[in-house]
Amino acid sequence: MSSAQAGLKRAHYKDARLPALLLLPQLVILLLFFFIPSLRALTQAFLLSDPFGNTVHFVGFDNFRQLFESANYHESMKVTVVFTLAQNVLTIFVAMVLAFASDRIIRGRGVYRAIILLPYAIAPVVAGILWAFLFNPSVGPIAHLLHGMGIAWDPNRIGSDAMLLVVLAASWKHVCYDYIFLLAGLLAIPSSLLEAAAVDGAGPLRRFFTVGLPLLGPTLFFLAVMNFVYGFFEIFAIIDAVTRGGPAGATNVLVFKVYVDGFINLDLGSSAAQSVVLMIFALFMTLLQFRYVERKVSYDV
Amino acid sequence: MNRTRRTLTTAALCCAMLLGASSPAAAQPVEVQWWHAMGGALGERVDELVKNFNASQTKYVVVATNKGNYDEVINGTIAAYRAKRAPQIVQIYERGFMTMMLSEATMPVQDLLDQRGYKVAWGDFVKPVAGFYSYKGKLMTMPFNSSSPILWYNKSHFEKAGFAKPAETWQELEQQLYAIKQKGVSSCASVLAGDYHWSLFENYSAINDLPYATKANGYQGLDTEFVYNKTTVVSQVGRISKWIKDGVMEIAGQGLSPEQLFTSGKCSTFFASTAAHSSVERTAKFDWSATYLPWEQGKTPKNSTIGGASLWVMKGHKPQEYEAVAAFLDYLAKPETQLWWHKVTGYVPLTNKAYQLAKEEGYYKDHPTREIAIMQLNRGTPTANSTGFHFGNFTQTMMVQREEAEQVFAGKKEPQAAMDDAVKRSNEILRQYEKLNKGKY
Numbered sequence: 042m043s044s045a046q047a048g049l050k051r052a053h054y055k056d057a058r059l060p061a062l063l064l065l066p067q068l069v070i071l072l073l074f075f076f077i078p079s080l081r082a083l084t085q086a087f088l089l090s091d092p093f094g095n096t097v098h099f100v101g102f103d104n105f106r107q108l109f110e111s112a113n114y115h116e117s118m119k120v121t122v123v124f125t126l127a128q129n130v131l132t133i134f135v136a137m138v139l140a141f142a143s144d145r146i147i148r149g150r151g152v153y154r155a156i157i158l159l160p161y162a163i164a165p166v167v168a169g170i171l172w173a174f175l176f177n178p179s180v181g182p183i184a185h186l187l188h189g190m191g192i193a194w195d196p197n198r199i200g201s202d203a204m205l206l207v208v209l210a211a212s213w214k215h216v217c218y219d220y221i222f223l224l225a226g227l228l229a230i231p232s233s234l235l236e237a238a239a240v241d242g243a244g245p246l247r248r249f250f251t252v253g254l255p256l257l258g259p260t261l262f263f264l265a266v267m268n269f270v271y272g273f274f275e276i277f278a279i280i281d282a283v284t285r286g287g288p289a290g291a292t293n294v295l296v297f298k299v300y301v302d303g304f305i306n307l308d309l310g311s312s313a314a315q316s317v318v319l320m321i322f323a324l325f326m327t328l329l330q331f332r333y334v335e336r337k338v339s340y341d342v
Numbered sequence: 343m344n345r346t347r348r349t350l351t352t353a354a355l356c357c358a359m360l361l362g363a364s365s366p367a368a369a370q371p372v373e374v375q376w377w378h379a380m381g382g383a384l385g386e387r388v389d390e391l392v393k394n395f396n397a398s399q400t401k402y403v404v405v406a407t408n409k410g411n412y413d414e415v416i417n418g419t420i421a422a423y424r425a426k427r428a429p430q431i432v433q434i435y436e437r438g439f440m441t442m443m444l445s446e447a448t449m450p451v452q453d454l455l456d457q458r459g460y461k462v463a464w465g466d467f468v469k470p471v472a473g474f475y476s477y478k479g480k481l482m483t484m485p486f487n488s489s490s491p492i493l494w495y496n497k498s499h500f501e502k503a504g505f506a507k508p509a510e511t512w513q514e515l516e517q518q519l520y521a522i523k524q525k526g527v528s529s530c531a532s533v534l535a536g537d538y539h540w541s542l543f544e545n546y547s548a549i550n551d552l553p554y555a556t557k558a559n560g561y562q563g564l565d566t567e568f569v570y571n572k573t574t575v576v577s578q579v580g581r582i583s584k585w586i587k588d589g590v591m592e593i594a595g596q597g598l599s600p601e602q603l604f605t606s607g608k609c610s611t612f613f614a615s616t617a618a619h620s621s622v623e624r625t626a627k628f629d630w631s632a633t634y635l636p637w638e639q640g641k642t643p644k645n646s647t648i649g650g651a652s653l654w655v656m657k658g659h660k661p662q663e664y665e666a667v668a669a670f671l672d673y674l675a676k677p678e679t680q681l682w683w684h685k686v687t688g689y690v691p692l693t694n695k696a697y698q699l700a701k702e703e704g705y706y707k708d709h710p711t712r713e714i715a716i717m718q719l720n721r722g723t724p725t726a727n728s729t730g731f732h733f734g735n736f737t738q739t740m741m742v743q744r745e746e747a748e749q750v751f752a753g754k755k756e757p758q759a760a761m762d763d764a765v766k767r768s769n770e771i772l773r774q775y776e777k778l779n780k781g782k783y
């Protein structure tokens with residue numbers, strides 16, 4: 042922000058009280074729903090405590106040490122990374138194909154877009170149940186189709202099937218988000234560049250790979266970061282509805298593990314330690330986004 | 343202005359005096375809160391139960407609120423307790439026994455009622471029920487909805503396969519299930535229940551008189567250690583896994599309840615709680631029946647253990663509220679209440695008296711399967727292996743066990759290796775609990 046802009050903004054408020062007042066609701070919300078819970082998680086992470094809080098031992102870094110020594114936690118990290126990467130690649134790829142295609146559609150473009158955007162309006166739990174049901178080996182129509190094709194599909198037993206299922210469900214839910222940004226990005230590419238390439242004899246695919254894709258770079262980077270955030274923090278409901286972390290922990294991603302350890306197993310210390318680790322990761326992602334993305338992504342698109 | 347104010351003051355004073363005078367005269371009933379986990383049809387029964395109690399006297403009012411499932415109720419209670427807003431009574435799953443008892447947030451139910459002069463026949467409680475919820479011979483919590491797993495089966499499937507009924511032992515039953523599948527009677531000879539750890543591992547151990555953990559399954563000390571990796575639980579995991587791999591047993595998975603697969607007539611058998619009676623009776627449109635859980639060949643079966651939940655009394659409330667709590671719990675313990683609850687829900691009668699009443703009125707003549715669980719619970723004298731389980735962090739160790747068993751189902755681990763890992767991981771969890779609660783048990 043240039044100093045001229047800063048001066049301009051400051052000039053709007055002669056008095057500090059009004060802006061403070063306007064900020065207050067947001068600050069209160071942050072305090073209640075972010076700062077206080079975070080502080081409590083931070084203190085709980087260093088305690089071994091009875092869930093009711095009547096017996097509390099300070100254990101230093103024990104919770105963290107146990108966490109990092111636990112093969113189970115390593116497995117959960119691995120699962121999260123695999124899930125997030127797979128979801129990221131699949132979502133961006135599909136969104137890109139759809140955006141590219143809709144950029145070329147002339148008739149019924151509005152309908153086409155509306156249909157693609159629909160999954161975003163569906164609650165994650167509903168989406169999860171839908172996918173779980175369609176692919177249920179006992180009653181699911183798609184599972185029956187797969188069985189008919191001789192594929193021994195069973196996400197209730199086979200970890201990789203379950204992983205594939207949650208990746209599909211999560212990606213389906215998130216494709217629309219990436220699609221909007223990519224479509225906007227494609228529209229923002231100056232047509233003069235594309236026309237020049239066309240005149241030089243480049244076909245649509247060539248034009249896309251040599252002109253469109255490079256210009257979409259910042260958008261893609263931004264989306265990759267957002268997809269990571271989605272994959273790490275926002276897929277709780279889908280996991281809960283589709284697999285509940287199973288079978289045998291095959292889809293037990295970190296956020297779901299925090300929930301299970303905290304709210305089902307009542308192991309508050311470990312759950313808090315896990316939240317702290319996730320919080321540090323979230324901070325890191327935010328910094329990454331501010332440092333690199335904010336500078337390069339133009340919101341003018 | 344001045345006059346208005348005086349009028350207002352007078353009016354306010356009058357009101358205050360009226361209020362003050364009227365409340366003792368009208369004798370406002372003492373209200374107590376009860377948080378429970380009974381949804382749907384069971385929730386309606388709870389409402390009916392509370393309504394009946396409230397109508398039976400005028401001094402107390404119990405307000406029952408459904409706070410979601412068992413996990414949500416215990417979490418809600420913890421949060422409320424920390425905020426000093428806990429209800430007087432909470433319904434907590436049996437697995438939470440140690441957590442609740444050593445939390446210092448609850449008070450022993452037997453003392454509460456004895457001190458207030460209620461003559462509850464504590465000795466009359468069905469042994470595995472009392473055994474599970476007692477510490478040093480006293481009931482810590484009021485047994486409420488108790489069940490035990492039984493074997494549900496589709497009669498016509500068995501008949502078509504040429505069997506009169508399911509066999510008594512796992513070995514023979516296995517042959518029957520494979521026959522059902524191979525003869526094409528049903529593609530799904532059995533379906534894995536959601537709480538299979540309870541019926542197929544825990545109750546399996548009790549019935550076959552196998553130690554689950556040292557120190558009498560945790561009854562004699564917090565330094566208990568799981569030992570089910572040294573018993574036939576290992577081969578049981580292998581057996582279930584084999585069934586699943588051979589397509590004899592199905593896993594319902596998310597979005598579908600295993601019970602539906604049985605009640606729809608698809609699957610031939612279902613190892614699950616007797617509490618399923620209310621829904622099986624309502625939805626199953628075929629000739630079904632139930633029998634005891636199987637046992638290992640050559641064994642004399644012992645009693646099974648219970649599952650379900652009990653009512654805990656929370657600390658930190660007013661004396662008159664505890665009067666109300668005691669009156670309500672006493673009402674619950676009455677044989678008539680027990681009998682009614684047993685009949686309308688499918689849970690077992692908790693006292694022998696209630697069981698006798700049901701027998702005397704011929705209830706089991708029309709509902710023979712409803713007697714199975716109670717007969718199974720009353721079978722023989724409970725041993726240290728079949729009285730129950732007193733483990734801290736019991737939900738957590740159960741989740742570990744399930745995870746390891748699922749590794750076997752997925753073909754990733756051998757049963758022995760999986761159960762060894764389960765025991766190793768669970769024992770670490772038990773040590774955490776021991777460290778936290780040292781000297782309290």
